[in-house]
Every structure is written in C-alpha cells, then in structure tokens.
Amino acid sequence: xxxxxxxxxxGTGCHSSRSAxxxxxxxxxxxxxxxTDEVQVVQTGCFGLCALGPIVIVYPEGAFYxxxxxxxVKEIVDEHLLKGRIVKRLLYQETLDGxxxxxxxxxxxYNKQKRIALRNCGVINPESIDEYIGTxxxxxxxxxxxxxxxxxxxxxxxxxxxxxxxxxGFPTGMKWNFAKAQPKGQKYVCCNADEGDPGAFMxxxxxxxDPHAVLEAMAIAGYTIGANQGYIYVRAxxxxxxxxxxxxxxxxxEYGLLGKNILNTGFDFDIDLRLGAGAFVCGExxxxxxxxxGNRGEPRPRPPFPAVKxxxxxxxxxxxxxxxxxxxxxxxxxxxWFRSMGTEKSTGTKVFALGGKIKNTGLVEVPMGTTMRExxxxxxxxxxxxxxxxxxxxxxxxxxxxxxxxxxxxVDFESLQAIGSMMGSGGLVVMDEDNCMVDIAKFxxxxxxxxxxxxxxxxxxxxxxxxxxxxxITEGEAEMEDLDTLKELCMHVKxxxxxxxxxxxxxxxxxxxxxxxxxxxxxxxxxxxxxGVCQKLLQxxxxxxxxxxxxxxxxxxxxEAIDGKVKEKHTIDTSKCIKCGVCMEKCRFGAIxxx
Amino acid sequence: MITNIExxxxxxxxxxxxxxxxxxxxxxxxKVLVCMGTSGIAAGARxxxxxxxxEVTDKQIHNVIVTQTGAAxxxxxxxxxxxxxxxxxxxxxxxxxxKALRILNEHVVQGTVVSEYTLDAANAK
Ligand SMILES: Cc1cc2nc3c(=O)[nH]c(=O)nc-3n(C[C@H](O)[C@H](O)[C@H](O)COP(=O)(O)O)c2cc1C
Numbered sequence: 001x002x003x004x005x006x007x008x009x010x011g012t013g014c015h016s017s018r019s020a021x022x023x024x025x026x027x028x029x030x031x032x033x034x035x036t037d038e039v040q041v042v043q044t045g046c047f048g049l050c051a052l053g054p055i056v057i058v059y060p061e062g063a064f065y066x067x068x069x070x071x072x073v074k075e076i077v078d079e080h081l082l083k084g085r086i087v088k089r090l091l092y093q094e095t096l097d098g099x100x101x102x103x104x105x106x107x108x109x110y111n112k113q114k115r116i117a118l119r120n121c122g123v124i125n126p127e128s129i130d131e132y133i134g135t136x137x138x139x140x141x142x143x144x145x146x147x148x149x150x151x152x153x154x155x156x157x158x159x160x161x162x163x164x165x166x167x168x169g170f171p172t173g174m175k176w177n178f179a180k181a182q183p184k185g186q187k188y189v190c191c192n193a194d195e196g197d198p199g200a201f202m203x204x205x206x207x208x209x210d211p212h213a214v215l216e217a218m219a220i221a222g223y224t225i226g227a228n229q230g231y232i233y234v235r236a237x238x239x240x241x242x243x244x245x246x247x248x249x250x251x252x253x254e255y256g257l258l259g260k261n262i263l264n265t266g267f268d269f270d271i272d273l274r275l276g277a278g279a280f281v282c283g284e285x286x287x288x289x290x291x292x293x294g295n296r297g298e299p300r301p302r303p304p305f306p307a308v309k310x311x312x313x314x315x316x317x318x319x320x321x322x323x324x325x326x327x328x329x330x331x332x333x334x335x336x337w338f339r340s341m342g343t344e345k346s347t348g349t350k351v352f353a354l355g356g357k358i359k360n361t362g363l364v365e366v367p368m369g370t371t372m373r374e375x376x377x378x379x380x381x382x383x384x385x386x387x388x389x390x391x392x393x394x395x396x397x398x399x400x401x402x403x404x405x406x407x408x409x410x411v412d413f414e415s416l417q418a419i420g421s422m423m424g425s426g427g428l429v430v431m432d433e434d435n436c437m438v439d440i441a442k443f444x445x446x447x448x449x450x451x452x453x454x455x456x457x458x459x460x461x462x463x464x465x466x467x468x469x470x471x472x473i474t475e476g477e478a479e480m481e482d483l484d485t486l487k488e489l490c491m492h493v494k495x496x497x498x499x500x501x502x503x504x505x506x507x508x509x510x511x512x513x514x515x516x517x518x519x520x521x522x523x524x525x526x527x528x529x530x531x532g533v534c535q536k537l538l539q540x541x542x543x544x545x546x547x548x549x550x551x552x553x554x555x556x557x558x559x560e561a562i563d564g565k566v567k568e569k570h571t572i573d574t575s576k577c578i579k580c581g582v583c584m585e586k587c588r589f590g591a592i593x594x595x
Numbered sequence: 596m597i598t599n600i601e602x603x604x605x606x607x608x609x610x611x612x613x614x615x616x617x618x619x620x621x622x623x624x625x626k627v628l629v630c631m632g633t634s635g636i637a638a639g640a641r642x643x644x645x646x647x648x649x650e651v652t653d654k655q656i657h658n659v660i661v662t663q664t665g666a667a668x669x670x671x672x673x674x675x676x677x678x679x680x681x682x683x684x685x686x687x688x689x690x691x692x693x694k695a696l697r698i699l700n701e702h703v704v705q706g707t708v709v710s711e712y713t714l715d716a717a718n719a720k
Pocket of ligand 1: 165
C-alpha cells in the first residue's frame with residue numbers, strides 16, 4: 001500500500017527531455033528521506049499535453065507539475081511528499097486556483113476530451129500487466145472466449161459502428177466478417193503500427209502507454225475470424241514502443257493470455273513483432289503484408305482483398321492501433337455505449353495529434369463530430385504567438401488544408417471528405433498567417449516524391465512533375481497556364497495510381513488551390529509571396545528614413561551585399577544578397593524589411 | 596499462469612484500487628488532511644497519515660482523499676488532522692492513529708463530527 005503515487009510521463013516527448021532521469025532522481029530523493037515504502041513512482045505513457053513536458057502528476061492530490069527537470073525533483077520530494085506543501089511554482093498554472101488546485105478535468109485542455117483509446121495512457125505503468133488487468137484488462141477477451149460466439153462478436157462490432165482509425169474509415173465489423181467467412185484454415189491478424197504521417201503520433205503513444213490493449217484486441221479478432229497468429233508491424237524508429245510491446249507480449253505469454261489453450265478454452269493465439277524500416281508506403285495494407293513476408297514493401301492491386309488473400313496468401317485482417325485500442329471497451333461496455341459518443345455515421349472518439357502553430361501541442365481525444373474550432377481554439381489554445389490561425393491540415397500527406405472559415409465543420413469521416421480533406425490517421429497541423437500555402441503543398445509533395453515506391457508510373461513520375469511545377473511557382477518562374485497543367489496533372493495522378501499513396505498525394509495541392517488560389521496567383525502573376533516565406537520571391541530593402549548609418553548590417557552581412565558609409569544611408573545590392581535575413585535581425589531601428 | 600476467469604478477476608481486484616487511486620478526484624470528494632510541518636512529523640503525523648491511507652484502501656472507502664498539508668501553526672496541538680467535507684472544515688488536535696481512524700469512520704463515512712477531539716473542544720477546556 002502506497003499513500004501517494006508519483007506518475008512520471010515516459011512517452012517519447014517527455015523521455016527525450018530527461019524523464020527517465022527524473023524517475024531515477026525521484027527514487028533517490030525518496031530514499032534519502034525514507035519515503036520509499038510510502039510513495040510509489042510510476043513511469044507511465046503519454047498524458048497528452050506534450051507542450052508542457054516533462055510532466056509529473058502526484059496523487060491523491062492530483063497535482064500536475066509541468067516542465068519538470070531533474071533539478072526540481074528534490075523540491076517536490078522535500079516539500080510536497082515530505083511536508084505536504086504543493087510546490088506551486090512548478091504547477092501547470094491553469095490548475096492553480098488561489099490556494100487550491102483544480103482537477104485536470106476542469107482545464108480547457110482536458111474538459112472537452114473523452115478518453116477511450118487513450119484511457120490508460122498516463123494512468124498505468126505500461127510495463128505492468130497487473131496494472132492493465134486492474135483496469136479490467138483481458139476481461140473482454142475472457143468474456144469473448146467464454147460467453148460469445150464469433151458471430152456475437154461481429155454483431156457487437158457492427159452495431160458499435162466502429163470504423164478504422166488508420167485512414168479509410170472502413171467498418172471494422174464488416175472487415176472481420178469477410179475474413180471470418182473464408183474457409184477454415186490458416187488466417188492472420190495484423191496490426192498496422194507503421195504510422196508514417198508526418199505529425200501523427202497517436203499510435204505510438206498508445207503502444208507506449210497501453211500496449212496490452214492492442215494485444216487483447218488482436219486476440220479477440222483472432223478468435224472472431226479463426227486465426228491463431230498475429231503480427232504487429234511497427235516501425236523500428238519507435239524504440240520505446242517496440243520495447244514495451246515486447247515486454248507486454250512476454251508478460252501475456254507468461255500469464256497464459258497469449259499462447260496455447262488460453263484460459264482453458266482451447267483457443268490458441270500468439271503475436272509476434274515485425275519491424276518496419278520507416279517507409280511511408282509500408283503503411284499501405286498490401287505493401288505492409290508484402291514487407292512482413294520479407295519482400296520489398298510494394299503495394300499490389302486489390303482485389304483480391306487481404307480478407308480473402310492477404311499475408312502469405314491467407315485470409316488476413318489488418319487494423320490500425322487506435323482501432324484495436326477501442327475494441328476491449330466496446331466488448332465490455334457494449335455497442336450502445338460506444339454509439340452514444342460521436343455522430344450517427346462516425347461513432348466513438350478520435351485521437352488527434354496537434355502540431356504546428358498551436359499552443360497546446362499534444363494528443364487529444366474527442367468525440368467524433370467535435371468541430372475543428374473546438375479542437376484548435378478551445379483545446380489547443382490557438383496559435384502561440386497570438387497570430388491568426390489561417391488553416392489546418394488533416395490527414396497528413398494524403399489530406400487537405402482546411403481554411404479557418406470552415407473550422408465549424410464537425411470532424412467525422414464524411415464531413416472532412418466533403419471539404420476536400422480526410423480524417424487520415426488524425427494528424428492535425430495548424431498554420432498561421434506566416435505560413436505560405438504553396439510552400440505547405442510543396443512540403444507535402446516533397447514528402448510523397450521521396451516516399452513513392454516507384455512501382456507505378458503515375459505516382460513515381462506524376463508526383464515529381466507536380467513537385468517541379470510547385471517549385472517553379474515558389475521561385476516566381478511559373479505562368480498562369482502552369483496552374484491549369486498542375487490541376488490536370490493532379491487529377492491524373494489521383495485517378496491512375498496503383499495505391500492510395502498516389503491516389504491521395506495531390507490532395508494537399510488541390511485543397512490549397514481550392515481555398516487559397518489567391519496565394520497561388522500572387523506567386524505566379526505578381527511574383528510575390530504574400531507571407532514572405534518563398535525566398536526567391538523576396539527582397540530585403542532598407543527604408544532610408546529609418547536608417548541611421550550605424551553600419552551594423554553591413555558588418556554582419558556574410559556576402560558583402562550592403563553598401564554605405566558611417567552615418568549615411570545604406571543600401572542592399574539585391575543581385576549579391578542571399579536573403580539570409582541576418583541584416584534584418586541585427587538592425588536595431590527596424591529599418592530593414594522584406595517585401 | 597492464469598487458467599480461468601476467476602483467477603484473472605482476482606488479479607483485477609488486487610490492482611483495481613491501485614489504478615483507481617490515480618483517477619482524477621471529483622470536486623465533492625471529502626478531504627482528510629494531515630498537517631505535516633516539522634513539529635507535526637515529530638509528533639507522529641506520518642503514522643497517522645499511513646494509518647488513514649491504508650484504511651481507506653483496505654476498506655475501499657470511495658470519494659475520500661487522504662493527503663497531507665503544511666504545518667498547522669497551533670502550538671501544542673500536533674498532530675493535527677483536518678476533515679474538509681461539504682464545504683466545511685473541522686480541525687482535530689492531538690491525534691493518534693486510533694483517534695484518526697475513529698474520525699475516519701464516524702465523521703468521514705457516517706457524517707458525525709467527533710466533537711471530543713476537535714480544536715473547539717480543546718479550546719473550551
Ligand atoms: C500510403 C499509405 C500509408 C498508410 N499508412 C498507414 C499507417 O501508417 N497506419 C495505418 O493504420 N494505416 C495506414 N494506411 C491505411 C492502411 O492501408 C489500412 O487502410 C489500415 O491500416 C486499415 O486499418 P483500419 O481499418 O483499422 O483503419 C496507409 C495507407 C496508405 C495508402
């Protein structure tokens with residue numbers, strides 16, 4: 001029995017800002033004051049508010065300490081744990097309410113959230129199967145094995161309305177049903193933990209914070225479709241997730257919750273990890289399976305669909321990490337409970353990874369149908385600079401940019417598609433007035449050009465041509481006709497690519513052209529980048545009225561592009577200028593501007 | 596090795612209190628505060644805190660937070676215990692683990708203030 005628990009976030013973000021050291025130091029300091037037997041230190045998964053990391057929460061008070069360094073640990077132990085005085089200076093200020101501390105659920109970041117997939121992240125020790133069981137873990141598997149037929153499970157999954165969280169939103173129950181309907185024999189259950197979207201980190205956080213939930217769900221899926229082997233395809237760049245998954249698999253085997261004759265029901269199921277090398281295309285289902293088979297990760301045409309002919313040519317289901325994380329709760333709490341959240345066609349919740357120009361960078365889980373505005377402004381806190389948010393990109397490289405005037409759109413599968421974007425895996429990158437939308441489109445195309453596997457020509461060549469036109473535009477060398485060519489090319493790549501990588505790659509271009517055509521035109525016709533991002537279209541100039549002739553800019557210019565004598569007006573030779581911006585940064589009189 | 600639901604549930608029952616301990620407290624939870632200034636600790640506040648904390652866990656008493664607070668600043672009254680319930684705070688003085696457990700049972704759980712141990716009673720003497 002411990003009278004107090006100290007939870008230290010061990011997610012990737014906090015980990016890289018020394019949370020492991022904090023845990024160590026915490027134990028040392030507790031030992032120094034003789035509290036080791038009274039206070040438990042737990043390394044958990046992600047709490048979600050990554051912007052404030054490293055985070056430490058002390059229960060029973062629920063004191064939420066933010067930006068903790070190993071140097072702060074002694075104060076927390078001596079003051080809070082020993083003497084009972086909460087260290088106010090280290091508290092997340094929003095939880096401070098006079099002399100009291102507010103519960104996290106009352107803060108703007110958490111109060112609109114509903115944590116189902118993330119329910120155990122930041123609560124349990126992910127390396128303890130006992131703590132997972134303490135949250136009713138593996139009871140869903142037990143229920144399925146002892147009380148339900150595979151058809152019962154499919155029935156619940158269908159009724160729940162759960163749709164795949166990996167991108168396409170395909171109904172999970174339907175997918176399982178297809179695989180179940182195949183003749184008995186070798187079948188497989190796979191988990192997609194490739195998470196290649198730049199800016200998405202929800203799957204990683206679930207694996208790091210609650211790995212057993214995924215294992216349990218895969219076993220349930222195995223029982224349902226008649227498979228006895230599962231594979232988790234996880235990228236090797238997620239070392240903490242890989243480590244905790246392996247620990248979880250070992251623990252589950254030791255307890256007999258994976259392996260032969262689980263819970264004495266005659267059901268056998270085991271899971272192995274397969275590490276991916278980090279190619280985006282390997283997240284595509286057929287490429288993923290090809291990669292598990294030991295071949296080069298390239299997609300193949302569908303049909304046949306994996307449910308019929310998947311891994312090693314056998315019926316296979318593949319689901320996303322977050323999809324699986326919902327399954328045990330649906331089994332335990334029922335389809336109606338799940339349906340009570342979200343919208344009619346998009347039930348339940350969705351996890352979003354907030355990034356870009358946003359104050360509360362981190363992970364949030366909200367009921368489907370919450371508006372973009374609530375997520376970005378209320379939960380995310382808007383742009384940190386106080387600047388105006390201009391757009392948000394959902395769906396990563398396959399998604400689109402949504403302009404701020406459409407932020408009242410509810411986030412669900414249909415609504416996002418209707419405005420030219422998509423749910424994708426849930427990355428949400430926020431852009432403010434300083435972002436150039438052409439440049440953003442170019443960024444995503446740069447990504448897809450590099451990640452295209454090269455198997456089909458529309459994607460391999462088409463994405464590169466799109467990228468080249470975008471480059472021309474950002475360098476002021478494009479003509480108005482190029483915009484038409486660009487659009488046509490985008491449609492062509494969309495319609496003719498082999499897999500969804502190419503089919504969706506033009507989306508960032510098409511959506512920015514749809515909503516921010518004025519920015520494209522400014523680049524092409526006026527040879528101007530309205531936000532001043534595109535270097536080639538910029539000029540640094542000195543405003544004569546403001547220049548005092550202090551020579552500071554001249555002395556700092558690395559290419560001697562500035563001319564002028566002491567106390568005389570200076571000028572910039574634009575033919576020599578490399579647009580590094582040092583002069584503007586150094587000028588103390590605001591006399592240098594870019595235009 | 597877990598071979599049936601019963602043994603799975605046994606582990607669940609053992610660890611449920613552990614994970615529940617980390618749930619966000621509801622604002623209407625009763626707070627039992629042990630004053631842990633230097634003099635309080637010297638007078639035995641730690642033992643009281645531990646006795647209360649294990650009782651709450653063992654008996655699975657819900658919606659109660661046993662925690663500590665700073666020095667009470669009441670000379671000669673340590674160890675001091677405060678119970679904050681329904682917006683009212685009662686201060687108890689010269690605590691022992693036995694007295695504290697009685698307060699937990701009678702005041703916190705059943706709702707009757709144990710008047711003989713309160714600060715008011717001590718002052719009246
Ligand atoms: C290029 C590309 C990359 C993908 N990357 C992922 C990924 O990283 N994770 C994921 O779950 N699904 C990814 N998908 C979607 C998968 O093909 C598949 O639809 C999904 O894993 C199915 O699981 P779900 O039904 O649970 O969403 C990707 C698709 C494409 C075309």
